[in-house]
Amino acid sequence: MPAVQETIDQVSLIDVDQYKYGFVTDIESDRAPKGLSEDIVRFISAKKNEPEWMLEWRLEAYRRWLTMTEPKWARVHYPKIDFDDLYYYSAPKSTKGPKSLDEVDPELLATYEKLGIPLREREILAGVEGASDRRVAVDAVFDSVSVVTTFKEELKKAGVIFCAISEAIREYPEIVKKYLGSVVPTTDNYYATLNSAVFSDGSFVYIPEGVRCPMELSTYFRINERNTGQFERTLIIAEKGAYVSYLEGCTAPMRDENQLHAAVVELVALDDAEIKYSTVQNWYPGDKDGKGGIYNFVTKRGDCRGDRSKISWTQVETGSAITWKYPSCILRGDDSQGEFYSIAVSNGYQQVDSGTKMIHLGKRTKSRIISKGIAAGRSDNTYRGLVSAHRKASGARNFTNCDSLLIGDKCGAHTVPYIESKNASAVFEHEATTSKIADDQLFYCLQRGLSSEEAVALIVNGFVKDVIQQLPMEFAVEAQKLISISLEGSVG
Amino acid sequence: MLEIRNLHASVGDRQILRGVDLVVPTGEVHAIMGPNGSGKSTLSYVLSGRDGYDITEGEILFDGKEIIDMPAEERAAAGIFLAFQYPLEIPGVATMTFLKAALNAQRKARGEAELTTPDFMRRVKVAAEKLNVTQEMLRRPLNVGFSGGEKKRNEILQMALLEPKLAILDETDSGLDIDALRVVSDGVNALRSPNRSMLVITHYQRLLDHIVPDVVHVMSAGRIVRSGGPELALELEANGYAGYVEAAA
Numbered sequence: 001m002p003a004v005q006e007t008i009d010q011v012s013l014i015d016v017d018q019y020k021y022g023f024v025t026d027i028e029s030d031r032a033p034k035g036l037s038e039d040i041v042r043f044i045s046a047k048k049n050e051p052e053w054m055l056e057w058r059l060e061a062y063r064r065w066l067t068m069t070e071p072k073w074a075r076v077h078y079p080k081i082d083f084d085d086l087y088y089y090s091a092p093k094s095t096k097g098p099k100s101l102d103e104v105d106p107e108l109l110a111t112y113e114k115l116g117i118p119l120r121e122r123e124i125l126a127g128v129e130g131a132s133d134r135r136v137a138v139d140a141v142f143d144s145v146s147v148v149t150t151f152k153e154e155l156k157k158a159g160v161i162f163c164a165i166s167e168a169i170r171e172y173p174e175i176v177k178k179y180l181g182s183v184v185p186t187t188d189n190y191y192a193t194l195n196s197a198v199f200s201d202g203s204f205v206y207i208p209e210g211v212r213c214p215m216e217l218s219t220y221f222r223i224n225e226r227n228t229g230q231f232e233r234t235l236i237i238a239e240k241g242a243y244v245s246y247l248e249g250c251t252a253p254m255r256d257e258n259q260l261h262a263a264v265v266e267l268v269a270l271d272d273a274e275i276k277y278s279t280v281q282n283w284y285p286g287d288k289d290g291k292g293g294i295y296n297f298v299t300k301r302g303d304c305r306g307d308r309s310k311i312s313w314t315q316v317e318t319g320s321a322i323t324w325k326y327p328s329c330i331l332r333g334d335d336s337q338g339e340f341y342s343i344a345v346s347n348g349y350q351q352v353d354s355g356t357k358m359i360h361l362g363k364r365t366k367s368r369i370i371s372k373g374i375a376a377g378r379s380d381n382t383y384r385g386l387v388s389a390h391r392k393a394s395g396a397r398n399f400t401n402c403d404s405l406l407i408g409d410k411c412g413a414h415t416v417p418y419i420e421s422k423n424a425s426a427v428f429e430h431e432a433t434t435s436k437i438a439d440d441q442l443f444y445c446l447q448r449g450l451s452s453e454e455a456v457a458l459i460v461n462g463f464v465k466d467v468i469q470q471l472p473m474e475f476a477v478e479a480q481k482l483i484s485i486s487l488e489g490s491v492g
Numbered sequence: 493m494l495e496i497r498n499l500h501a502s503v504g505d506r507q508i509l510r511g512v513d514l515v516v517p518t519g520e521v522h523a524i525m526g527p528n529g530s531g532k533s534t535l536s537y538v539l540s541g542r543d544g545y546d547i548t549e550g551e552i553l554f555d556g557k558e559i560i561d562m563p564a565e566e567r568a569a570a571g572i573f574l575a576f577q578y579p580l581e582i583p584g585v586a587t588m589t590f591l592k593a594a595l596n597a598q599r600k601a602r603g604e605a606e607l608t609t610p611d612f613m614r615r616v617k618v619a620a621e622k623l624n625v626t627q628e629m630l631r632r633p634l635n636v637g638f639s640g641g642e643k644k645r646n647e648i649l650q651m652a653l654l655e656p657k658l659a660i661l662d663e664t665d666s667g668l669d670i671d672a673l674r675v676v677s678d679g680v681n682a683l684r685s686p687n688r689s690m691l692v693i694t695h696y697q698r699l700l701d702h703i704v705p706d707v708v709h710v711m712s713a714g715r716i717v718r719s720g721g722p723e724l725a726l727e728l729e730a731n732g733y734a735g736y737v738e739a740a741a
Binding site for chain 2: 438439440441443444445446447448449450451452454458459461462463464465466
C-alpha cells in the first residue's frame with residue numbers, strides 16, 4: 001500500500017490540522033510530564049475534551065491499575081519497564097525523532113527500499129523530525145481530500161459510523177457508554193487496565209442493523225490516524241445482521257519513539273452479525289542486536305453476543321521486539337462462530353508469544369484456529385491458545401491446527417495449548433506440527449536456480465498459504481512480500 | 493563441456509571421491525554405473541554444488557571454466573541440471589509456481605528478460621503434454637502426494653523447461669515400473685541434442701536399454717575404474733560389480 005499511503009497520510013494530516021477544536025484553555029503544554037498519576041489521567045481526558053463520565057471511567061481504571069502487577073506467564077524476557085519514566089500524552093508534532101535519514105538504522109532504510117516506499121514517506125515512517133509538517137505542502141492534496149470525502153459520503157449513506165474514538169465519545173456517548181469496556185473490562189489485565197486509564201485515541205465503528213458495510217474499512221482512511229500514539233483503543237459494533245471487514249496496520253515498518261504499545265480492541269457482534277478483523281503488524285523489531293524495538297502488548301477480544309454471529313481474526317505479525325497478543329472470541333450466542341488465522345514471523349532477537357482464546361458458552365458454537373509460526377535467527381516463537389467449553393455449551397466444536405517452521409538452529413518454536421471442556425458433547429480437535437526447512441529442500445531449490453532467499457520465501461509462502469488466503473486481496477500480496485523481507489538473511 | 497580431473501571430495505573425515513577423472517564432450521551421453529557406495533551420488537552433488545562436501549583436490553571445468561567455488565544457483569543458471577533420485581516436496585507451493593520461479597530466476601541470472609505468464613504457460617503446456625503431466629498435476633503442491641512415476645516425470649519436465657547444457661540424471665529409473673520408465677526415457681531422449689551433454693547415473697543396466705549412452709564408465713570406491721561403449725553395461729549386467737569392488741579394495 002505504500003503508493004496510496006502517502007496520499008492518505010497527507011489527508012489525515014490535513015484533517016488533524018482542521019480539527020483544532022479548542023482544548024481547555026488552561027492547558028497549554030503539548031506534552032504531559034513523565035510518569036503516571038491521577039493528574040496525568042485528568043490531563044489526557046481534558047486534552048481530549050471528554051465528558052465527565054469518561055474521566056471517571058479512566059480514573060477508576062487508573063486506581064485499579066495501581067493495585068495490579070505485570071503478568072509474568074508469557075514466554076518473553078525484557079528488562080523491567082519503568083512506568084514512571086514514560087510519557088503518557090504527547091501531541092503528534094512534539095515528538096522527538098532523528099534529525100534526518102542519516103540517523104536512522106540503515107537496516108530499516110534497506111527494508112523501505114525493498115518495499116519500494118518513496119523517499120519522503122520513508123522519513124515519515126522513520127519518524128524523522130519535521131517530516132510530516134513538510135508533507136502538507138505537497139500538491140496532490142486536493143484530489144485526496146475528495147477521495148476521503150467520497151468515501152465518507154458513501155459510509156454516511158449506509159448509516160455507518162467510522163470515526164476516531166475521541167470523536168465518538170463526544171458525538172455518540174450513548175453507544176460508547178453501552179459498549180466500551182463491555183468486552184475487555186477495565187479490570188481485565190494489567191495492560192488493558194493501563195490502556196483504559198490513558199488511551200490516546202483509536203477507531204470507532206458502528207454498523208447499524210442489517211447493513212453490510214459497503215467497503216473494507218481501513219485505518220488508513222481514519223481521521224487522526226497519526227495521532228493514536230502508543231495506547232490505541234478500538235471499538236467495533238455490528239448490530240443485528242450487519243457485516244463489516246476492518247483492516248488495521250501497515251506493511252512498512254513503523255518506527256516510534258514509544259517503546260511500549262498497549263492497545264485494546266473490542267468487537268461486538270449481535271444476532272447474525274459478522275465482523276472480520278485483519279491486521280498486518282510490522283512495528284520496528286529493533287536493530288541487528290535486538291535493541292530499540294517496540295514492545296507490543298495488546299488485548300484484542302471479540303464478543304459474539306448474538307445468536308449465529310461470527311467473528312474472524314486474521315493477523316500477520318512480523319514486527320515488534322516483543323509481541324504479546326491473543327485475539328480471542330467469546331462465543332456467547334447460540335450457533336455463533338469464532339475464527340483465528342495467524343502468521344507470526346520472528347527473526348533476529350524477536351520474541352513472540354501469541355495465540356488466541358476461544359471461549360464456548362453458547363450451544364453448537366464453533367471455532368477454528370489456524371496458526372502458523374515461523375522462527376528464524378535467534379528468535380523465540382510461542383503459540384499459546386485456550387479452547388474452553390462451558391457446561392452449557394453443548395455441541396461445541398473446535399478445530400485447531402498449529403504449525404511451526406524453524407529456519408536455522410538458534411531459534412525456538414513452542415506450542416502451549418490449553419483445552420478445557422465442561423461439556424461432554426463438545427468436540428475439540430488439536431493438530432500440531434513442527435518442521436524445519438530441510439537442507440535438502442533448500443538445495444533442491446538452489447539447484448533449480450533460486451537464490452537461498454528466494455527459496456526460503458517460496459517455502460515459507462507455501463507454509464502460510466492457508467492463512468494468506470483469508471486476507472483481503474490487496475493485503476495478501478503485500479503480506480507475502482513482507483514475510484519474505486522479514487526473513488531475509490535468515491539462511492546463511 | 494565437462495572435464496573432471498583428479499577430483500577428491502570428503503564429508504567430514506570420510507573420503508568419498510578419490511581421484512575422479514572424467515571428460516564428457518558436448519552432445520554426448522555418458523553413463524556412470526557402479527555398486528552402492530561407490531560415490532556416484534556424491535559426484536552428482538559435488539558437480540551441482542551442494543554444501544557439505546570438502547573438495548580437497550582436483551578440478552571441475554564446465555565450459556572450460558573452474559566451477560568449484562561457484563554457488564549452486566549460479567551453476568544452475570550456467571546450465572547444470574540435476575534430476576534428483578528423490579525429488580523434494582514443497583507443501584503449499586503449486587508445481588506451476590515453482591517451475592515459473594525457477595525458470596525466471598535462471599533467466600534473470602543470465603541477464604535475460606523474465607517470461608510473461610502467457611509465454612510461460614505455453615511452454616509448460618508443450619513440455620507437459622509430451623511427458624503426460626496433466627494440468628491437474630501442475631496445480632498440485634510440488635511433489636506432494638506424487639507417485640514415484642509422477643515425481644520423475646516432473647523432474648524431466650523441469651529439465652525440458654530449463655534447457656540445461658549438462659543434465660545429470662541420478663538414478664532416474666529407481667522406483668519406476670516399466671511403463672513409467674518408458675515415458676521418462678522417451679522424455680530424456682527427446683532432449684538429446686548436439687548442444688547438450690548428459691551424465692546418466694544408474695545402478696542397473698535396464699535404463700540404458702532406453703537411454704543408450706555413447707560411453708559407459710564404471711565407478712568404484714570413488715574412482716572411474718573402467719570406461720567403454722554401451723556393451724560394457726551389458727557385461728556388468730551379466731557379471732555384476734564383484735570384480736570391480738575387489739579390484740578397488
